[in-house]
Amino acid sequence: MGVAFPWRSFDRRPGRPRPHGEPEALAYARRAPLTAATTGGTPVGELARLEVDGGVATLRLDRPKMNALDAQMQGEIIEAAREADRREDVAAVVVYGGERVFAAGADVKQMAEMSYQEMALHSHLLQDFTKAVAAIGKPTVSAITGFALGGGCEVALSTDLRFCADDAKLGQPEILLGIIPGAGGTQRLARLVGPARAKELIYTGRFVDAAEALAIGLVDEVHPAAEVYDRAVEWARQFVGGPALALRAAKNAVDRGLEVDLQTGLDIERAEFSALFATEDRSAGMTSFVENGPGKATFQGR
Numbered sequence: 001m002g003v004a005f006p007w008r009s010f011d012r013r014p015g016r017p018r019p020h021g022e023p024e025a026l027a028y029a030r031r032a033p034l035t036a037a038t039t040g041g042t043p044v045g046e047l048a049r050l051e052v053d054g055g056v057a058t059l060r061l062d063r064p065k066m067n068a069l070d071a072q073m074q075g076e077i078i079e080a081a082r083e084a085d086r087r088e089d090v091a092a093v094v095v096y097g098g099e100r101v102f103a104a105g106a107d108v109k110q111m112a113e114m115s116y117q118e119m120a121l122h123s124h125l126l127q128d129f130t131k132a133v134a135a136i137g138k139p140t141v142s143a144i145t146g147f148a149l150g151g152g153c154e155v156a157l158s159t160d161l162r163f164c165a166d167d168a169k170l171g172q173p174e175i176l177l178g179i180i181p182g183a184g185g186t187q188r189l190a191r192l193v194g195p196a197r198a199k200e201l202i203y204t205g206r207f208v209d210a211a212e213a214l215a216i217g218l219v220d221e222v223h224p225a226a227e228v229y230d231r232a233v234e235w236a237r238q239f240v241g242g243p244a245l246a247l248r249a250a251k252n253a254v255d256r257g258l259e260v261d262l263q264t265g266l267d268i269e270r271a272e273f274s275a276l277f278a279t280e281d282r283s284a285g286m287t288s289f290v291e292n293g294p295g296k297a298t299f300q301g302r
């Protein structure tokens with residue numbers, strides 16, 4: 001990647017012995033990485049796959065009918081997110097569940113059969129698969145159609161932006177099952193819409209329609225259902241050929257800065273800013289600006 005940045009790692013390599021007590025889905029992600037398609041090297045999975053077209057990757061959730069997030073799907077999302085982060089031909093990522101639904105939450109039937117001891121071992125995976133999406137060091141956007149509930153909403157919260165259909169519904173209804181969000185919802189939702197609003201949504205478990213979601217900052221754009229995916233791809237495509245290292249540094253500085261005090265955040269920004277002066281992209285960008293004006297540089301990701 002050129003300059004060494006302190007990105008978070010989710011690399012548990014396939015073939016290693018399964019650690020004692022490791023959740024099934026995380027073991028699945030290690031032992032069964034997504035294979036390459038015969039054309040273009042695009043990785044595919046049964047329930048979550050990466051489709052790359054012209055520099056934009058779609059992380060496609062595909063478990064009919066409602067994209068319920070079972071253990072296998074969680075593992076495949078981890079692997080697809082890692083792949084999107086690694087691939088040099090991917091500039092930005094759209095997370096998409098299809099025309100009818102984004103993801104209606106975790107597989108409750110599977111979870112209902114788990115004991116406390118089993119969930120204590122499994123629960124870190126519930127955060128690992130959304131953390132893997134959040135750790136993609138490239139611009140990401142969720143294209144939300146239908147329902148984005150529970151774990152589905154938490155997946156959407158893990159991307160940089162959220163575009164939703166005008167008839168979409170979002171929410172964290174876990175409280176109605178006697179539990180709370182466990183894949184990052186209590187933390188990312190509060191950071192996005194504020195603690196009071198997040199508590200109200202989590203306490204009640206109510207669904208939020210597109211208009212309210214836009215008003216409270218839960219989503220960034222609302223479009224007709226038939227157009228939301230295309231709009232997300234259009235947004236992502238602007239980064240193709242862009243300064244990949246600078247985009248990664250910007251994302252890391254903002255995301256890590258939100259987790260620390262202001263002075264530490266400023267230190268992170270300074271380190272990222274300075275490190276980019278060791279890249280060819282910085283040299284190309286500044287030289288092009290001086291000689292040709294803004295917006296005409298060619299970047300190589302080095």
